[in-house]
Amino acid sequence: MNGAMSVLKALEAAGVEVCFANPGTSEMHLVSAIDRSPGMRPVLALFEGVVSGAADGYARMSGKPAACLLHLGPGFANAMANIHNASRAGSPMLNLVGDHATYHLQYDAPLNSDIEAIVSSVSDWTRRSKDTAGLVQDVAEAIAVANLAPGKIASLIIPADLAWSQAPEPVPVPATAPFIAPDEEALYNGLAALVSGQPCALMLGGNALVGETLEIAGRIAATTGAKLITDCFPARLQRGAGVVPVERIPYFAEMATAYMAQFKHLVIVGNKPPVAFFAYPGKPSWLTPEGCHIHHIVDASGDLPALLTLMAEKLDAGSEVLRAPAAVPPAPQSGPLTVEAVAAVVANMMPEDAIVSDEAATSGMPLFPMTAGAARHEWLCLTGGAIGQGLPLAAGAAIACPERKVLCMSGDGGAMYTVQALWTMARENLDVVTVIYRNNSYAILNIELMRTGAGMPGEKAQSMLSLENPELDWVAMAQGMGVPGRTARTVEEFTEALAEALARKGPSLVEAVVPPLKLG
DSSP states (O other): OBHHHHHHHHHHHTTOOEEEEOOOGGGHHHHHHHHTOTTOEEEEOSSHHHHHHHHHHHHHHHSSOEEEEEEHHHHHHHHHHHHHHHHHHTOOEEEEEEEOOGGGGGGOOTTOOOHHHHHHTTOSEEEEOOSHHHHHHHHHHHHHHHTSTTOOEEEEEEEHHHHHSBOOOOOOOOOOOOSOOOOHHHHHHHHHHHTSSSOEEEEEOGGGGSHHHHHHHHHHHHHHOOEEEEOSSOSOEEESTTSOOOEEOOSSHHHHHHHHTTOSEEEEESSOOOBOSSOOTTSOSBOSOTTOEEEEEEOTTSOHHHHHHHHHHHTTOOSOOOOOOSBOOOOOOSSBOOHHHHHHHHHHHOOTTEEEEEEOGGGGTTHHHHTTBSSSEEEEOOTTOOSSOHHHHHHHHHHHOTTSOEEEEEEHHHHGGGTTHHHHHHHHTOOEEEEEEEOSBOHHHHHHHHHTTOOSOOHHHHHHSBOOSSOOOHHHHHHHTTOOEEEEOBHHHHHHHHHHHHHSSSOEEEEEEOOOOOOO
């Protein structure tokens, strides 16, 4: 048995079932090992950013890591943006990074790089295996690290000669401490704050935003009068009719500080104190106002179900919870297509138990509030802010949950970063409906240009924020990668196209031609 086969046997024994891959020459023995591993499903992507983004979506919905097979330092570098997003989401991920044979490094071949520096910059754990005996130990440790709560990025660099050389059998995955303990003083003070009668927010994150754990948080909120909130871009949020509602902190810093001003106490379970996405002249970076007491009990690395259960017991929380009512805005029947019309139509057509991958940026601003009372669904956000996540995240979610409809809502600018994900959707016949808001603009940057005080854009500045000249043809691109698509410019066309796409099993795309959202 060679090193590559030993690695695959270890992954299979640990329950790793999917490998998202963009391999090269140094990974050929790993490719061969995958071919001989009946329990491993390989999923090819045509760009490494799709590999890492899909692995993130898979991990968020399955709760377990996929493997990512990447080619040397440059291949890993292409995947870095979505590895960053996955890290911010708390997604478990196992990166297998091929490298030159150990004896070949001395020749400084063209693809040689400072691979440890590249990999470690976005990984919680990085190891370059030195020999085959070490390789079997390293892969076991990587699996253990990836599964640390809430999920870690473990990256193992495998020299090509270790992959093809004789290697020992896999070793058991070492035991690790699964959870970080809560801050006992913050817990005591947080419980007191919740029953103080003063305005209080219970800020949730991690797996506290789904399932039974969200129900427990809802009981605490109903008993104490606290408001359930989360950060602007949670990794996974259950919502819709009949679900305990959770409010997201607004994106823009001035709106966020105004929102947070209502609270005298902020009790944090599974999250961190909120901060602005960027610095702006004369605007705050820290979003919690002076006079608001922060009780940071634990971040997402804690045992959140057990902690919230304990809090509910100590608060003698009842069984009643507040639930979002079944209510959606009326869908327009005709007229030019707008972002508000798209949101209303989607709210009315939302499939039960759908998964929404949201990278719609400014165009999607009406979408979240308008779907609050739609059919029950889950929402996946751009956790790390690195655009190009929406399409591959949807692909990975569809692989994790093949029985559920995935709805990908993406701006045209962000979607171009990882447009190759459409090809993977077609190849794997993934049940994803992709809606592209085509406004021919990096609209968010037009807004940010003004908010940062950079001045009125001139001709050259405008050209750097525009997707015109030439305009993108999303239907042609989708069809060229095997995904059927339709363009919609009116409400009637969008309604018909979305209904057709939702009725079909497999991938499809709707190009929604809309004007940029007007703010203010």
